[in-house]
Amino acid sequence: xxxxxxxxxxxxxxxxxxxxxxxxxxxxxxxxxxxxxxxxxxxxxxxxxxxxxxxxxxxxxxxxxxxxxxxxxxxxxxxxxxxxxxxxxxxxxxxxxxxxxxxxx
Amino acid sequence: xxxxxxxxxxxxxxxxxxxxxxxxxxxxxxxxxxxxxxxxxxxxxxxxxxxxxxxxxxxxxxxxxxxxxxxxxxxxxxxxxxxxxxxxxxxxxxxxxxxxxxxxxxxxxxxxxxxxxxxxxxxxxxxx
Numbered sequence: 001x002x003x004x005x006x007x008x009x010x011x012x013x014x015x016x017x018x019x020x021x022x023x024x025x026x027x028x029x030x031x032x033x034x035x036x037x038x039x040x041x042x043x044x045x046x047x048x049x050x051x052x053x054x055x056x057x058x059x060x061x062x063x064x065x066x067x068x069x070x071x072x073x074x075x076x077x078x079x080x081x082x083x084x085x086x087x088x089x090x091x092x093x094x095x096x097x098x099x100x101x102x103x104x105x
Numbered sequence: 106x107x108x109x110x111x112x113x114x115x116x117x118x119x120x121x122x123x124x125x126x127x128x129x130x131x132x133x134x135x136x137x138x139x140x141x142x143x144x145x146x147x148x149x150x151x152x153x154x155x156x157x158x159x160x161x162x163x164x165x166x167x168x169x170x171x172x173x174x175x176x177x178x179x180x181x182x183x184x185x186x187x188x189x190x191x192x193x194x195x196x197x198x199x200x201x202x203x204x205x206x207x208x209x210x211x212x213x214x215x216x217x218x219x220x221x222x223x224x225x226x227x228x229x230x231x232x233x
Contacts, residue, residue, distance in 0.1 A: 030216070030217055032217075032219040032220070034150070034220070036150070041200060041223040041224065041225055041226060042142075042150060042200070042202075042220070042223055043223075044219045044220055044221045046219075047217075047218050047219030047221075048216070048217070048218065048219075053219070053221055083149075085149060085150050087150075087152075087219075087220075089215075089217050092164045093152070093155075093164050093165075093166065094140065094152040094155060095152065096142075096149065096150045096151060096152055097149075098149050099149040099150065
């Protein structure tokens with residue numbers, strides 16, 4: 001099973017960033033999203049498609065339908081510049097997307 | 106403080122073996138599924154293996170199946186990854202991570218809640 005993400009995305013500060021993750025019938029699975037900044041461990045920002053762990057800002061949201069899951073960051077801040085990875089379970093194994101480098105410029 | 110601390114990473118020759126450890130603290134270890142995830146230099150996250158809360162169920166990525174073994178000691182709050190027949194392509198930072206997984210008998214559904222705590226990683230370098 002494969003999850004496909006665009007390698008890069010860019011957004012201006014204060015605008016909305018959207019990062020997609022595609023997979024066969026992905027809408028039938030739960031998707032998580034992770035943020036990773038250089039030299040740091042990943043951080044869970046969305047789980048079960050749209051739920052935010054405690055401490056994650058409300059500007060992070062998620063959706064999942066059909067073959068595509070989307071991470072949306074509203075009012076993007078400079079601190080949101082990072083790599084973002086989607087992840088799902090498939091047949092008792094875990095799959096990560098290839099990651100999207102988000103640039104805030 | 107909830108924490109995962111990996112250790113055991115080293116420089117090893119191709120064909121060699123290594124055992125990684127991940128010590129958990131600040132939470133009830135035997136309530137959580139655990140994962141190993143690796144990241145080669147400059148590359149993305151790649152899932153390696155998982156083990157359920159009591160150690161009775163495991164799974165592996167195809168790339169490590171038959172070479173790596175995941176295990177846990179709930180009495181010691183420690184997760185392990187035994188790595189044999191190492192290859193140059195196994196070179197990576199190895200992270201352990203926990204995941205809260207719920208089974209609903211009423212809905213006959215497993216609810217995965219994401220890897221919400223990660224260690225700082227331990228570096229494995231395999232020289233060819």
